[in-house]
Amino acid sequence: xxxxxxxxxxxxxxxxxxxxxxxxxxxxxxxxxxxxxxxxxxxxxxxxxxxxxxxxxxxxxxxxxxxxxxxxxxxxxxxxxxxxxxxxxxxxxxxxxxxxxxxxxxxxxxxxxxxxxxxxxxxxxxxxxxxxxxxxxxxxxxxxxxxxxxxxxxxxxxxxxxxxxxxxxxxxxxxxxxxxxxxxxxxxxxxxxxxxxxxxxxxxxxxxxxxxxxxxxxxxxxxxxxxxxxxxxxxxxxxxxxxxxxxxxxxxxxxxxxxx
Numbered sequence: 001x002x003x004x005x006x007x008x009x010x011x012x013x014x015x016x017x018x019x020x021x022x023x024x025x026x027x028x029x030x031x032x033x034x035x036x037x038x039x040x041x042x043x044x045x046x047x048x049x050x051x052x053x054x055x056x057x058x059x060x061x062x063x064x065x066x067x068x069x070x071x072x073x074x075x076x077x078x079x080x081x082x083x084x085x086x087x088x089x090x091x092x093x094x095x096x097x098x099x100x101x102x103x104x105x106x107x108x109x110x111x112x113x114x115x116x117x118x119x120x121x122x123x124x125x126x127x128x129x130x131x132x133x134x135x136x137x138x139x140x141x142x143x144x145x146x147x148x149x150x151x152x153x154x155x156x157x158x159x160x161x162x163x164x165x166x167x168x169x170x171x172x173x174x175x176x177x178x179x180x181x182x183x184x185x186x187x188x189x190x191x192x193x194x195x196x197x198x199x200x201x202x203x204x205x206x207x208x209x210x211x212x213x214x215x216x217x218x219x220x221x222x223x224x225x226x227x228x229x230x231x232x233x234x235x236x237x238x239x240x241x242x243x244x245x246x247x248x249x250x251x252x253x254x255x256x257x258x259x260x
Contacts, residue, residue: 016077017056017154018049023081024150029092029134030143048147056154076162080258083168084153087175087254088146091243094179095133095236098186099126102232105194106225107218125229129186132233136240142247149251156255168257175250186236190228197224 022045030036103123137143184191197220205213 013056014049014053016073017052018045019074019077020081020153021045021048021052021150023078024085024088024146027082027085027089028146029089029130029137048150052151052154055151080153080157080162080255083172083254083258084150084251086172087251090175090179091182091240092130092133092137094182095129095186096123096126097180097183098232099123099129099229101183102187102190102194102225102229105191105198106222108222129229129233129236133236133240136237137244140240140244142244145244145248146251149248152252153255156252157258162258168254171254171257182239186232186239187229189231189235190225193224193228194221197221 022042025041025045025048100123103125106125108124197217201213201217204211
């Protein structure tokens, strides 16, 4: 018996497409946080699935006749969505880490705020840098590229044809390593300036011990840190343009490594 006009094979195809879209959207920086209700996320994933369903037609031969085989098929789509979502999230995590390092150098280690995305405490500068990066991502049409990649993902990695070889794990580890190097690059001007400021105050403390370095250094380091962190955000536009330029190719390469 058909369900809402769907044959059993069409309904299975719809569910598999919905899982891949839903996992990516739930991990995407805009929709992955707690600010967006889960019903909105599910509704958007459902809408994209309805749009893609007429053009994505998995072969009925892919659907196994056993429960274990069906679970394996669902897990393959879940893993694929997780890998794509993680790849998108790494750049924003790098910006957050850079802001965290600068805030620690400025003395903001205990001045945390509630992150509305995750509901946990985070550095003020990390959250500020994250939202700037997110706005730049939207301004440069990164979300359009992501939707285009998701639509093409069904031709690169067909439904039920996920394969996890050594290449994909090496790629993920490499991307994770680039996250730390990117964090240093983003925060480098502020980190270097604060390091030189601390060294200068150390010299002053030795030469003029009468000066209360703690009282003088704290507000001055905050001012210097904020100024040079603003300079770092100017560099963030350059990094974001470079990231967006390679974004589609990076995800396509990763998906090719995941197909059987």
